[in-house]
Amino acid sequence: MTRDAAIDAITDYFETGKFQSELGTLVAYPTESQNPEAAPELVRYLVEAIQPRLEKMGFGTEIIQNPDPRGGPLLIGERREDDDLPTILTYGHGDVIRAQEGMWREGLSPFELIEEGDRLYGRGSADNKCQHLINIAALEAVLSVRGTLGFNTRIVIEMSEEVGSSGLAEVFHSHKDRLTADVLIASDGPRLQPDVPTVFMGSRGGVTFDLELNLREGAHHSGNWGGLLADPAMILAHALACITDKRGQIQIAEWRPDSLTDSVRAALDGLPIEGSDGPAIDTDWGEASLSPAERAYGWNSFAVLAMKSGVPEAPVNAISDVARATCQLRYVVGTTPEEILPALRRHLDAHGFEAVKIIPHDRGFFAATRLDPSHPWVGFVTDSIVQTTGKQPHVLPNLAGSLPNDSFTDILGLPTVWVPHSYRSCSQHAPNEHVLKSLSRDALRLMAGLFWDIGAKGTPSGAPRS
Numbered sequence: 001m002t003r004d005a006a007i008d009a010i011t012d013y014f015e016t017g018k019f020q021s022e023l024g025t026l027v028a029y030p031t032e033s034q035n036p037e038a039a040p041e042l043v044r045y046l047v048e049a050i051q052p053r054l055e056k057m058g059f060g061t062e063i064i065q066n067p068d069p070r071g072g073p074l075l076i077g078e079r080r081e082d083d084d085l086p087t088i089l090t091y092g093h094g095d096v097i098r099a100q101e102g103m104w105r106e107g108l109s110p111f112e113l114i115e116e117g118d119r120l121y122g123r124g125s126a127d128n129k130c131q132h133l134i135n136i137a138a139l140e141a142v143l144s145v146r147g148t149l150g151f152n153t154r155i156v157i158e159m160s161e162e163v164g165s166s167g168l169a170e171v172f173h174s175h176k177d178r179l180t181a182d183v184l185i186a187s188d189g190p191r192l193q194p195d196v197p198t199v200f201m202g203s204r205g206g207v208t209f210d211l212e213l214n215l216r217e218g219a220h221h222s223g224n225w226g227g228l229l230a231d232p233a234m235i236l237a238h239a240l241a242c243i244t245d246k247r248g249q250i251q252i253a254e255w256r257p258d259s260l261t262d263s264v265r266a267a268l269d270g271l272p273i274e275g276s277d278g279p280a281i282d283t284d285w286g287e288a289s290l291s292p293a294e295r296a297y298g299w300n301s302f303a304v305l306a307m308k309s310g311v312p313e314a315p316v317n318a319i320s321d322v323a324r325a326t327c328q329l330r331y332v333v334g335t336t337p338e339e340i341l342p343a344l345r346r347h348l349d350a351h352g353f354e355a356v357k358i359i360p361h362d363r364g365f366f367a368a369t370r371l372d373p374s375h376p377w378v379g380f381v382t383d384s385i386v387q388t389t390g391k392q393p394h395v396l397p398n399l400a401g402s403l404p405n406d407s408f409t410d411i412l413g414l415p416t417v418w419v420p421h422s423y424r425s426c427s428q429h430a431p432n433e434h435v436l437k438s439l440s441r442d443a444l445r446l447m448a449g450l451f452w453d454i455g456a457k458g459t460p461s462g463a464p465r466s
Helices: 003-015 018-027 036-056 125-146 168-174 232-241 262-268 292-297 337-350 376-389 405-411 437-457
Strands: 060-064 074-079 087-093 114-116 119-121 152-158 183-186 198-200 205-214 301-309 322-331 357-360 394-396 416-418 434-436
Touching: 003 018, 003 125, 003 437, 018 036, 018 125, 018 437, 036 060, 036 074, 036 152, 074 168, 087 125, 119 125, 119 437, 125 152, 125 434, 125 437, 168 405, 198 376, 198 416, 205 232, 205 337, 232 301, 232 322, 262 292, 262 394, 322 337, 337 357, 376 416, 376 437, 405 416, 434 437
Parallel strands: 087 152, 087 183, 183 416, 198 394
Antiparallel strands: 060 074, 074 152, 114 119, 119 434, 205 322, 205 357, 301 322
16 A cells, blocks of 8 residues: 555556546547537536546535536535545536537547547547546546545536536535535646646636627728728727737736736746747747746737638628627736726727727636645645656646636635646647647656645645645
């Protein structure tokens, strides 16, 4: 009954092909939460793939109907060993974005796990089925070797993360007593580099909205009306251009955060941004005074996600009547969410673009969160990872992307430590999504070691008990 025995057990689980087989089973569920027709699959994933496995481990489980009609069901489970032991909450999401059928490379299929070298392709393989499978399997390995976990465990598996975690906050409010814990330890998102573990303690928030300029009824011939009718696309382009300068530096004062402190800078100093996979970074883009790591993890970024005027697929000789751009601000702690769109309205008006409408998206987005890297649970997790892997993990104050961490911090009041099991070039949210077998093996081992250490050592020194 040793730590090494638990790590050996999880290694055998990987080496014998059981991990790959079980991941293939999970990927085969077409759990597209953005597709209303897939609603039965969201239920089936929990009932068939997750609930029986957890109950076999001694969890009591309940599948909860989502109070938000836009969202799928949620599973809450608990394995309680002793009231005097620490309680760990973990989380995952079984829903995936749209499959994007027909856009995958030849030989690949979204809901079939296909192996090519070190890669396992399939929708949800990286986001998030692989990640919560790794954590559940690691708990199983510790349980099989020790006979107990040595701590209490609570788990949430939601089926609505890809539609903004609709209903998650409401469920957390109404079931708060069932979700109390000492810490959230969960997995989502990417490592900075595939061969080095990453730990992050929060995420950037996001606000998505449309800018629209509608000038008249219908389009009109560009020969007859050119020079006489204002072009909404040109005007909207100028409106967009006033939000940042030509290198993307944000020009709205309220969108420039005040939270890039010396301690955050120190935590980000030296973290790698570029790797062998993925696009080359544009060094002359973004806030000029910041390092690339500070731009991605310590600052806000504005992006135009899509633009349209006329019919781009089949242009005609006409001045369009309307132009529209879908935009997004990713923001860090230190930005007031309620002021983001009002500040934009004031900025556009001040630059003469009163006619440009701001249309917020109905879909909710996650708020920015961040835990101090010096928190005792961060040190506990990183020390365990070093013991298992021999590598010092990359420690981020927050993820560059967004996830529902605010529900755990703001509603449940938990410190949150995320240990991601994917990498940045996994094609998450795109065709050809995949995970790396080598990374998955490493993640299984370090999570088994981490859960073993929690059972052996309990709450880290200096961390308050729930």
